[in-house]
Amino acid sequence: MKMSDLAKIAGVSKSTVSRALANSELVTEETRTRIKALAKEHGYRMDARARNFRKRETLTIGVLVPMPSNSQGEPPATNPFVLEMLGALADELEKKGHELLFAKHSNRDPSWLREFVETRSVDGVIILGQNIYHDILNEIALDYPNLVVWGARMPEQNYITVGSDNYLGGKLVAEHLLQQGCKQLTFLGNTTCPESMQRFAGFKDTVETLVPDTELNVIDCRENHNDGGYRLVSEYVQANKPMDGLFAASDLLANRAIQALRSCQIKVPSDVRIVGYDNISSSEFMTPALTSINQNCRIAAQKLVDKVFARINGKQAESELIPTALIIRESTGVN
Amino acid sequence: MKMSDLAKIAGVSKSTVSRALANSELVTEETRTRIKALAKEHGYRMDARARNFRKRETLTIGVLVPMPSNSQGEPPATNPFVLEMLGALADELEKKGHELLFAKHSNRDPSWLREFVETRSVDGVIILGQNIYHDILNEIALDYPNLVVWGARMPEQNYITVGSDNYLGGKLVAEHLLQQGCKQLTFLGNTTCPESMQRFAGFKDTVETLVPDTELNVIDCRENHNDGGYRLVSEYVQANKPMDGLFAASDLLANRAIQALRSCQIKVPSDVRIVGYDNISSSEFMTPALTSINQNCRIAAQKLVDKVFARINGKQAESELIPTALIIRESTGVN
DNA sequence: CACAACCTTGCAACCGATTGCATTGTTGAA
């Protein structure tokens, strides 16, 4: 059944039906309700494709998610934070009457984005995890405005970002670990990822300022490690590198680190104090419960969605930081 | 730039351009390559909305994912298996040139599906987790054929499913735990979920057949528990209920159970042997590494996608089981 | 050479909504 059929039933033109269903003031309140009732009664559903075509929109936002596959194409150790964010984004977009088109980067050529926006398959794009894509994003943003990225603000960037204050996060972690008496600190994270590096910078600067003679090492864990750093951490401690405090750039990494340490008979928090980042919902239930930097998904999703809609409507929008706070739990041995 | 512009540049009609870009045999090899070259040169991209409209398709498959929110709308304890599957589905769909429209159930009215397929926003739908939706799905499937569900085959169902052999899985777990000498078995799972119940049925039947006097209890963990059963398991052991073997209906539950037991000073596997289900990628790296039933996401995604395309093309398709095998690791204390 | 058969291309209708403008009907003021 199409609109003209419904128009026939209602005894009006399809223009009127179109306006009635769109709640236009041009058509009488009475006619409007009558037509809506008829539409419901006869189970009329508007053809979304026709409307999208004519109105030159898709009511869809593309969300690009980092999911590196290893060489065998096996499922990766994906950050649960991504899934939580995805859920939050779906909720926010639904409120705005938009759908969420899911795409993973990894097997997609980076030109995916260009292809995608130029075929007008989506009205805007949200990217989770800028990672190593900063340069490509920066270039694409030059001629595609409806782009918002979850991640770190970078110097001279052409796109807008929403993210926690990574530098502050690193600072908070450093202060806390030092306060707990740690002397030999280690950072576990991906050194090619801007977010991760800003966290490290805040961590390092703070440590060097407060307790200059503190030992500070790095375990560089690139994304392609399917085990989330398990092996790297094991190797690190088996090499007898000293460590009494560990800052992991994500809760996923922190969790794997705890498992690796435990398998080496090292106790958390008594031997090594650990802090994660993301405050994923399961961090509260880990053993020991994980101290972490909170990044509120719901707030983040709201801001990401608001900004992408601002851009779609031709309005200005600025990069923004979301609240960033340390959540102290058992893994750093307080009380 | 639209197709007619490109046609003008090429000095042909837009019909020819359309055919050339669609690789139609009706147009000379030579003209085809020439037009494609021109298209690339001038950066022409076809308007996806126009094509979708005219061809009456969307090149998009809706994927409905279970993500229960608790009453405060906080992010749920989502099964990592879902995310792995989502990634695998994205890969499979990309191979077929389709996009993946993501939707979560929870805040969506169950009529979402109906709304969705009737507005022709997607060409087909894949549902992950049939859970408590069996009846609704069964009704919708009556007049919407392009529907495939990941889950358990049910008596008199109108939709097709792809899933592991849950009964067999439960049986394998029972055999293994009994073989390891367990006498007091517990099942941890959601008793309203068909998959879960089939796993339990296989487990129970096998236990009762092989060692009739084995004690067998159930911890009923509905989805709305945000902690994945952590509290329930803690309470269970604190009530001094005896247990030396636990079958958790998912790896997520198993992981939380291990954490809960550890916090009660109960050792895995020496005090309690544990088996999970799903064989998520992280189960290998848990401490102890988790014995689990393998469900291969890639194979599952392939079958789900194949079947939904079969339905779209009006072909027949049958429900199917994917290979189901026990992966033995440390959590059941072998060697 | 004439004509059939075929290959390549173009014409124009069509998909199902939306929307600018014209038209009809109604109200109120002069």
Add this chain to the structure above:
DNA sequence: TTCAACAATGCAATCGGTTGCAAGGTTGTG
């Protein structure tokens, strides 16, 4: 009573591709 102003509705063009059918051009055969 007449006509302007306005409210409600209809007409028809339009969005940008796809495709059935017609038309033009070429080749081959009798």
